[in-house]
Amino acid sequence: MIKILPLLCISTLFLNANVLQEAIDNAPQGATLTLPKGIYKGNIVINKPLTIQGKNKNITILGEQNGSVVTINSDDVTLKNLHITASGERMDHLDAGITLRHVKHIQITECNITDSLYGIDMNMVEDSLISNNYITSKKYAIPLRGDALKLWYANHNTIQNNTIEHSRDVTFTYAHHNLIEDNTFLNNRFALHLEMSHQNSIKNNTFRYNAVGILMMGIKDTNVTGNKLLSSKGVAGIAVVADKVTHFHFEHNLVKYNARAFYIDEKGTEKGIQRFINYNQFLYNAEVFHFHSTVKNNMITHNIIKGNIEDVLQDLTSSPPQNNTVSYNYWDRYEGFDRDHDNIGDTSHYIFLYADQLWKYNNRIKFFYNTPILSIINLLSRVTPFIEPVLLLEDTKPLMTLPSLPVLPPHQ
8 A cells, every 4th residue: 555655844945955855765665755835955866666746736846957856767656746947957968857767657747847958858768648747948049948858769658738838849769659649839949859750649739839840750650630730930830841751641630820831751762652641721821732852652632721822832843743642622722613513623623833933942032922923924824834834733523612621629
């Protein structure tokens, strides 16, 4: 039976560092330490199964502005209802609010982690829960901040219902089978950055005011569903970057008010459909699908593409589109007819790149977008093109009216 050890209740006294550390060292395995209101000096180390929880909302573990505030080296540790603050600032030491090393069955819940270079550093952590926390970094320039969450070889973890803001990134490196669900990411650089991390699920999160919402590099078997990716910041603000991803499903997401909604760079050796982009809403973005090189191996179906400046762009036009399944999307630029009234256009929706649309490659010319002179040039290039345009994408069955997509989950 777990033994509960309430510490001496001292409302405003600043406790000496060794008081909390001594309580941890003297507690039996599996004990619960319930901390009353107060400020407890940090840089504590936990080497046994233990629960440390705050009795109310005014419990602070204050670091020494050097090293990590809490270091956990044991399985089966729980931290709950604590304010953890004031880590060191050494990036080479990965100074963090909480450092986890080679552990499993950890729970960190209802904690505020502030003024910490890294929020939670998770090195080889498995089967753990990070939930209902608020995490922010030190108030440095973004490149000098650490990651709110840093997962390295960390598998089968759940990151759920956290609010992460004003940090650098949340990074997953060689981290597989993790669930990232119902979180809110605000004002970060790369809200989520997954590299060589496979079979992860990103569900029902809200991304707002980040430079990049989700950046994926060299991943496979990953599902991104039910998310809201809104208002990525900056001229190049991107909701989603899919760089050499395979067996990737992007479904039932809302992507709105971004400079770029989706940036895609395929893997040269891939074969068959690799990216499944279905049942999403792409609304009021400057660009929707921006392909770096060949437009190939994509399934793009049942999406709403509405109110965007450009629907499809391509950086390199040396290869024609290959092996794409594009159908049943609603494009607000479609100009065909529906004579049999089946809500499907009688002709395909073709998206061309016209050779004289130089503004797509020159930001100075882009300033004149939608001005009368550029509108006339674009009209002439469509009516009487003097150079053969490049076909970027063809929707063989475009929808005539807006489809009824499933309602996205509620978010903050």
